[in-house]
Amino acid sequence: MKNHIAPVRRSLLSVPADNRRALEKAPGLDCDGLIYDLEDSVAPEKKPEARDNLANAFSQPCQSQQEQIIRINPLESGFGEDDLKLAAQILPDAVALPKVEHVGEIAAVADMLARLAPARSIALWAMIETPKGVLNAASIAAAENGPKCLVVGSNDLRKETGVLAQPGRAYLVPWLMQIVLAGRAHGVDVIDSVFNDFRDDAGFAAECAQGRAMGFSGKMLIHPAQIDIANRHFGPDPQAVSDAEAIVSAFEQPEAQGLNVINLDGKMIERLHFEEAKTLLAQAAMIFARKKPQ
Numbered sequence: 001m002k003n004h005i006a007p008v009r010r011s012l013l014s015v016p017a018d019n020r021r022a023l024e025k026a027p028g029l030d031c032d033g034l035i036y037d038l039e040d041s042v043a044p045e046k047k048p049e050a051r052d053n054l055a056n057a058f059s060q061p062c063q064s065q066q067e068q069i070i071r072i073n074p075l076e077s078g079f080g081e082d083d084l085k086l087a088a089q090i091l092p093d094a095v096a097l098p099k100v101e102h103v104g105e106i107a108a109v110a111d112m113l114a115r116l117a118p119a120r121s122i123a124l125w126a127m128i129e130t131p132k133g134v135l136n137a138a139s140i141a142a143a144e145n146g147p148k149c150l151v152v153g154s155n156d157l158r159k160e161t162g163v164l165a166q167p168g169r170a171y172l173v174p175w176l177m178q179i180v181l182a183g184r185a186h187g188v189d190v191i192d193s194v195f196n197d198f199r200d201d202a203g204f205a206a207e208c209a210q211g212r213a214m215g216f217s218g219k220m221l222i223h224p225a226q227i228d229i230a231n232r233h234f235g236p237d238p239q240a241v242s243d244a245e246a247i248v249s250a251f252e253q254p255e256a257q258g259l260n261v262i263n264l265d266g267k268m269i270e271r272l273h274f275e276e277a278k279t280l281l282a283q284a285a286m287i288f289a290r291k292k293p294q
């Protein structure tokens with residue numbers, strides 16, 4: 001995505017970087033972003049090949065407007081440094097760090113990237129997927145030159161805590177809300193976790209609706225079949241667009257000049273709703289104007 005003013009992040013598809021067919025297919029899909037994965041979906045012996053695939057994919061001319069993110073391996077894994085060298089060479093929009101637990105990890109990767117690609121700024125994203133990551137989410141989001149996005153990894157979070165995968169995510173919700181609050185407190189975008197059962201459209205839609213209601217901007221995805229559903233749930237629906245148009249129009253009337261609160265069809269509308277409505281319309285316009293992938 002090349003508009004960095006108000007990024008739309010409804011749907012972020014993870015693409016295993018060792019899967020050439022998926023790499024080929026991904027730029028033609030209607031998701032807002034691609035998270036090219038070098039971490040858990042790629043076996044240790046395939047990491048070099050996966051990096052070569054990405055170098056090759058990024059060398060091709062590309063019309064896609066998707067935001068491009070590379071998920072690297074943790075630095076202590078022994079793979080992370082080579083992943084960062086690759087990032088400095090191919091210059092994605094962002095590098096996603098998995099399993100971030102402390103603000104120091106962000107600083108270490110930022111320093112390394114600044115040394116490897118001094119003239120370019122590559123944003124950092126932090127995956128929050130361990131108990132310590134959740135507990136420290138606020139300080140991670142607040143880091144100087146810190147992450148632009150927090151992404152939840154609920155598979156790892158469940159593994160580390162013993163919480164079971166259940167519809168409704170009752171026991172995960174408090175932690176998810178903590179992550180949303182941490183991100184929003186520091187102006188950092190928040191993305192909900194993957195949903196593993198990619199053939200269960202109804203279950204996925206329910207989880208998207210829940211994530212949207214919790215305040216997430218979008219969802220990390222694992223399969224192309226999930227894109228339309230995520231776009232629909234996290235994007236502005238026609239009713240929301242027409243409500244926003246009515247609010248903007250009402251506040252722009254001469255009689256609303258100098259007023260901070262108005263009555264619109266029996267509802268109290270404040271200037272904050274006016275600002276919210278303008279943001280929603282700008283996002284809707286951006287989605288509408290975006291060139292459909294071929």
Ligand SMILES: CC(C)(COP(=O)(O)OP(=O)(O)OC[C@H]1O[C@@H](n2cnc3c(N)ncnc32)[C@H](O)[C@@H]1OP(=O)(O)O)[C@@H](O)C(=O)NCCC(=O)NCCSC(=O)C[C@H](O)C(=O)O
Pocket residue numbers: 013014015016021022023025026037040041129152153154155156157193194222223224
């Ligand atoms: C889950 C999959 C292994 C399923 O793959 P497959 O069996 O190939 O599915 P389909 O036959 O239904 O695929 C249909 C076509 O779609 C393409 N495809 C599938 N997945 C992707 C994708 N992710 N990106 C692009 N294209 C994709 C197939 O190639 C087929 O194409 P065609 O040949 O034209 O028919 C697979 O979907 C998969 O590997 N998904 C991603 C897995 C992944 O990235 N895992 C890491 C992220 S999960 C995570 O982060 C968890 C987090 O850390 C946490 O802790 O929670």
Ligand SMILES: [Mg+2]
Pocket residue numbers: 040098129153155156
């Ligand atoms: Mg994970």
